[in-house]
Amino acid sequence: MTIKDIAKESGYSVSTVSRVLNNRRDVSPEAKKRIDEIVAAHNFVPNNNAKHLKQMITKTILVLVKGNSNMLFASIVEEIQKTVEKTKYAVSIYYLDEDANEVEQAITLMRERKPLGMLFLGGNPQFFQKEFDQIRIPCVLVTNQGEKMGFGNLSSVATDDVEASMCAVDFLIGRGHRRIGILGGDTTLSHTSKQRLEGCRKSFEKNGLAEEPEAFYEKARFSYESSYQAMNRLLDRNLNITAVFAMSDVMAVGAVRAIRDRGLQVPEDISIIGFDGIPLANYYNPKLATVKQQYQILAVRSVEILLGAIDLKKPAVYEIIPFELVAGESVKQI
Structure with a gap:
């Protein structure tokens, strides 16, 4: 398989495929998801850059996002990407249906992509309690609290x-x-x-x-x-x-x-x-x-905590980020 084959199968241009393979940010989440799926399915490695791509994949952090319409998550994802870009790691984003089993999907991705860590934007404790013990790498729940779940490799950064x-x-x-x-x-x-x-x-x-x-x-x-x-x-x-x-x-x-x-x-x-x-x-x-x-703080702290667990073997951390009530104009006194 070649880059042209991936472009044909995905429906995107060769240049878009190339940007995804080089982990560029100027690609839509939909294009990146589709192209990443094809690359993983065919175990594709460019012949002229195999060593570099192998190194990139082994330094990857995965982000699983529940829901395609959550604008808060979109803002958090953007901040996560900015934060990770300053490190030696690459980041891959996967979007799931808001009712999907994110842990089941994470187990599959862990086996296929072999990431060093994962961030979960949105999560259902029932899914974690049932299957998360199959995941051994450091993970962080973002916007949901994880302390009561009791997993030593699962931190959380959330609003109450x-x-x-x-x-x-x-x-x-x-x-x-x-x-x-x-x-x-x-x-x-x-x-x-x-x-x-x-x-x-x-x-x-x-x-x-x-x-x-x-x-x-x-x-x-x-x-x-x-x-x-x-x-x-x-x-x-x-x-x-x-x-x-x-x-x-x-x-x-x-x-x-x-x-x-x-x-x-x-x-x-x-x-x-x-x-x-x-x-x-x-x-x-x-x-x-x-x-x-405070989506910027949620994003930055989630990455910092995950990298602390990956690089320094730090234990799980559970942080509550303060919220702010904004009065706006859509509520009147009666």
Whole structure:
């Protein structure tokens, strides 16, 4: 097989294939994923650069990203790439469905690519508890907490999802809202959604709301379209909500569109607060209220911790990164 064969099979140009093989950044994630899959499937090594490529592969860090629509993860991935570029290591990114078994995929990639370490953006503890003991290399969970899992080679860098979502709902209640809709993921599959729903529950209890948050919950994927549909279902239930907590800013944007398509206004008729603090939230109209995660710190610390484990054999580290509540313009006082 040649570079031309890879280009033909992948549907991308020879120059794009060459950039992927040379670990260049100016390649789309979709192209890189497809070309990497073909290279791995055929065990391709360029004849004129075999020694260099072998060295590059043995110094690779893999990043597994759950979900293709998560704009926070996109920002974190970019920062991870910038950070790794300053080291002797290369980085390969793999995108999975948000409901996929990331540990099962990691085991396969570990055997095929033989990386020195892995970063997981998003993770389900059930998958880790079941199969992670098959992974022996250093790993870091990014945005999910890993301390309770008890694996000596699994560190974590995360925001406290329970505390942060409780803060978001407290903010809505502090502005006078008592009937609060919630948009989030499937709590049986998304540990993040489960934790954030727990934060909602704590806020409801603390502030004396009689209902359980599940009564106001609509399930959605972390995408514009899915949250748009979920918001419509929430409105169809006639719960007389005055505010919505969306478990991501992407969900919040989809929800705002659904509210407006019903002839309602944000925040005049329904207030909304998101989660993540992606750049779009600051430029959206209205400017979104949100819980801002410090994505640069999450990215840099995850790489630093992973390289510490790889190079210096340091033990697992578990860090909680502070969040910030941004008031925005999408929540009104009632």
